[in-house]
Amino acid sequence: MPRHIAIVMDGNGRWARQRGLARSEGHRRGKDSVRAVVDTALEFGIPYLTLFVFSNENWHRPDYEVRFLMQLVHRYLMTETKRLMKRGIRLVAVGQTSRLPAEVRRVLDDAIAATAGNSRMTIALALSYGGRQDIIRAIRQIAQSAADGELATDQIDEALLKNHLATAGLPDPDLLIRTSGEQRISNFFLYELAYTELYFTETLWPDFREREFMQALSAYQARERRFGALNGNGAGHRLRAAN
């Protein structure tokens, strides 16, 4: 089983358009998919799940759409905190949350604080997240420490950089799922995806439920993960389907 799954939830708008429904209906159904996937991940005991909710670039969408998405995040946090508590799920956020509207930030902070003691599973919401921007931010911090003389340049290593990224404290994803046929990273995790298995599906996010999630898991289990080493060298491990 993967320890950390990251998901780019694409296709809500397209799903709605294809079905002659309002975009909002696509997002509402998408929220149901989040619930289904979270519950399935819990069943399989997957400890980390990152959901790519809103990217840095999404701020460029039309005003009404941004406003709608922010409302949706707001509603989600308001209504889901109780569910998260009941399931023992800890919520964290990655991204420039300072750019979020004050209302959203407040409920986000509340939800993070309320669920901080939970340990069954961690859900990271990527909000206003951009992979490059995050790396740049981390480098600035490190450079500042170096300039202040707190740090020698040869102390800069993978662990140090990782600790300055927004994803500090989260293991690197083992599996990235992107729905709706897009086969790009789109400035999502860049540093963190170095050895991540990528899984792309044509299924649109509102249709991505338990069954599709399990298909992604079994595709992952059928893959050979070597982390750059040769198979059978001891360094790599081979994963087989559990059953």
Next chain:
Amino acid sequence: MLRTRVWTALAVLPALLAIIILAPAPLFTAIIALLAVVALSEIASMTAARDAGRIALLIIAALLPAAAVWFATDTSRIVPEFTFLGLVLMMALMLVHGPGHGPHGAALTAIGGVYVGALYPYFALLRNGSDGIALSILMLLLVIATDSAAYFVGRTIGRLKLAPNVSPNKTVEGAIGGLIGAVVAGLVLRPFLAPHWDVGSGVSFAVMISLLAQVGDLIGSTLKRAAGVKDSGWIFPGHGGLIDRSCSLVFAAAFTYYYSR
């Protein structure tokens, strides 16, 4: 009367199934929008809304809940729920105090507008959603099973009047027959139309649909009774108008939409 009913049903049902199965999603949405306009025009003529002010009231009363259901951020479940509760309350008042004591005039026009606007969008939301075609057909067949079983059981052994002040021909025996008919139909149809449900959720779904179909039917009668008309219109020979035919489906459709998510 029965013969006309059966013939109309035999003509309308295949057409309805064909539309549900074959229509491209945007076309289906357009058809539902068109039917909503027909339903609103029936409300207008039932409640004698002729002047521009009353027509405007009707349109606004319908558009507000319709927009909430169609565009709102969250599931807006409270819109159909409050519509349901409000109409049940109205029916209860008329059951107790007699048919003359319902709302009338502009109030009834507005109630009719909310009724259509809050509930018709669910036909499109349900059918165009995931598994929507199978679930729409399942819901439709359960409602038909309810109606038919209630009709025949009520006619053969029905004695106890169910709601004399609202719908004089309905009997308690018929209602129970309708419930049993829906459960039987649900047991038969579930493996084909909702194969991923277990038997228990299939049965509880059939029970809910049957109850909502029958209460919906009574609410339809309540609206007509309050307006003082017998049929809402004449689109379907022997079946009356669109409101007459859709009243047992509207709450069932909204329920199915939420049940399936």
